[in-house]
Amino acid sequence: MYNFEFSKPSTIADAVTALGQEEAQALGGGQTLLPTMKQRLAQMSTLVSLNGIAEMKGVCTNDAGEICIGGATTHATVAKETADSYPGLAGLASRIGDPAVRNRGTIGGSLANNDPSACYPAAALGSGATIVTNAREIAADEYFQGMFATALDDGEIITEVRFPVPEASNYQKFVQPASRFALVGVFVAKFADGVRVAVTGAGSDGVFRWTEAEEALSSDFSKGAVEGLSVPSQDMISDLHGSAEYRAHLVKVMTGRAVAAAS
Amino acid sequence: MTQVSMTVNGKAVSGDVEGRTLLSEFLREGQRLTGTHVGCDTSQCGACVVHVNGEAVKSCTALALDLDGAEVTTIEGMANADGSLSVIQQAFQDHHGLQCGFCTPGMVMSAAALLKDNPTPTEAEVRDYLEGNICRCTGYHNIVKAIMAASGQDVSQIAAE
Ligand SMILES: Cc1cc2nc3c(=O)[nH]c(=O)nc-3n(C[C@H](O)[C@H](O)[C@H](O)COP(=O)(O)OP(=O)(O)OC[C@H]3O[C@@H](n4cnc5c(N)ncnc54)[C@H](O)[C@@H]3O)c2cc1C
Ligand code: FES
Ligand code: FES
Numbered sequence: 001m002y003n004f005e006f007s008k009p010s011t012i013a014d015a016v017t018a019l020g021q022e023e024a025q026a027l028g029g030g031q032t033l034l035p036t037m038k039q040r041l042a043q044m045s046t047l048v049s050l051n052g053i054a055e056m057k058g059v060c061t062n063d064a065g066e067i068c069i070g071g072a073t074t075h076a077t078v079a080k081e082t083a084d085s086y087p088g089l090a091g092l093a094s095r096i097g098d099p100a101v102r103n104r105g106t107i108g109g110s111l112a113n114n115d116p117s118a119c120y121p122a123a124a125l126g127s128g129a130t131i132v133t134n135a136r137e138i139a140a141d142e143y144f145q146g147m148f149a150t151a152l153d154d155g156e157i158i159t160e161v162r163f164p165v166p167e168a169s170n171y172q173k174f175v176q177p178a179s180r181f182a183l184v185g186v187f188v189a190k191f192a193d194g195v196r197v198a199v200t201g202a203g204s205d206g207v208f209r210w211t212e213a214e215e216a217l218s219s220d221f222s223k224g225a226v227e228g229l230s231v232p233s234q235d236m237i238s239d240l241h242g243s244a245e246y247r248a249h250l251v252k253v254m255t256g257r258a259v260a261a262a263s
Numbered sequence: 264m265t266q267v268s269m270t271v272n273g274k275a276v277s278g279d280v281e282g283r284t285l286l287s288e289f290l291r292e293g294q295r296l297t298g299t300h301v302g303c304d305t306s307q308c309g310a311c312v313v314h315v316n317g318e319a320v321k322s323c324t325a326l327a328l329d330l331d332g333a334e335v336t337t338i339e340g341m342a343n344a345d346g347s348l349s350v351i352q353q354a355f356q357d358h359h360g361l362q363c364g365f366c367t368p369g370m371v372m373s374a375a376a377l378l379k380d381n382p383t384p385t386e387a388e389v390r391d392y393l394e395g396n397i398c399r400c401t402g403y404h405n406i407v408k409a410i411m412a413a414s415g416q417d418v419s420q421i422a423a424e
Contacts, residue, residue: 001283002283049326100309
């Protein structure tokens, strides 16, 4: 790994200033960035740790009833703190990677990275969450812009993520056992005004909403409602772990399972 | 170089490190605590697991400077005060929970973190918790058995001997 200056500010304002320097980059839990740096695929002059910023940690509920999660909150904390208030989200967080990864990795880091096989993008898009940064609020529908691409500008920090809480929800992950990421993951959320279905691991443009299933499930929230649908395979990822057709098939199967398990 | 200070196995330690110095390097090379093993150095294998402020963390995937002021426990801190093996370590010996022993420090640290939160886990919970700890030798059965035994449960019905 190339060397760098390390800085660990204690406020968002100081972090934004530090990230304004040339070739500065944010560090969340480091579970993606440190392995990338070891391969010399990332290089920076200053690494700005967000782990000392108390105002970016923790889970609470706001006046609108949304669950607000600080950008530097670990997966383990989300799993524990949302177990009662948003079980679909807690279930997703509790199955990311392994316990040691969950004790360091953060929601802000996961959403900033937007790995096409990561779990949190499915929860954020499936819930219609709001990504809050030091500069603005971004709706999940505008935030994800393709594989590893997001609406974030250089040096912009995810300070908080706000999740509206659905009536029922569930995440089904078909694990790719070597990486422990999702080969295909589907997040289903049933709100009073309709159902949202977000798919990760499958789309060659990263996380996406399966609108056909959303329409079918909004009028009939049952596993049977998606059984007659089919997912086109031409937009699916194809690699040694699974062909495009296999992934397209899994999207439907995982959606059905998520609907059946939603609570 | 910047100075970093931590409490390691109950003892205050400090040293000069670079920005890029990993916790695993600080422990192994700085503190000569070579019980923490580095198997993959890519966050996959769990041989390097230590406790940071009581939680299991892969020390190859954490920066020493980011953990300034932390309380760290390594495998060297697991034995009883009189030098005898802790309950978990003894169970690994009694139930043949290791062969070459390379993964064992990480296995013991993960097991200790699990039992702290969940004192009597089911076999499925043990296997699930060890998701990030890879063993090339044992096939896991006796590791799982050792951890179940360390939690005080009857292991006579568990798969392999
Ligand atoms: C063995 C293993 C298994 C894993 N399995 C899964 C899995 O099943 N599902 C899954 O979803 N993920 C998985 N991950 C990835 C894990 O969830 C990472 O924690 C996550 O992708 C990145 O979060 P981080 O906090 O570690 O970010 P870092 O690695 O620190 O940073 C990642 C990127 O985000 C930027 N960044 C960090 N925080 C912020 C912020 N608050 N605002 C703006 N930019 C920021 C960094 O500059 C960097 O570019 C796994 C990782 C490992 C090592
Ligand atoms: S050496 Fe750290 S996970 Fe393998
Ligand atoms: S005992 Fe050899 S790797 Fe586990």
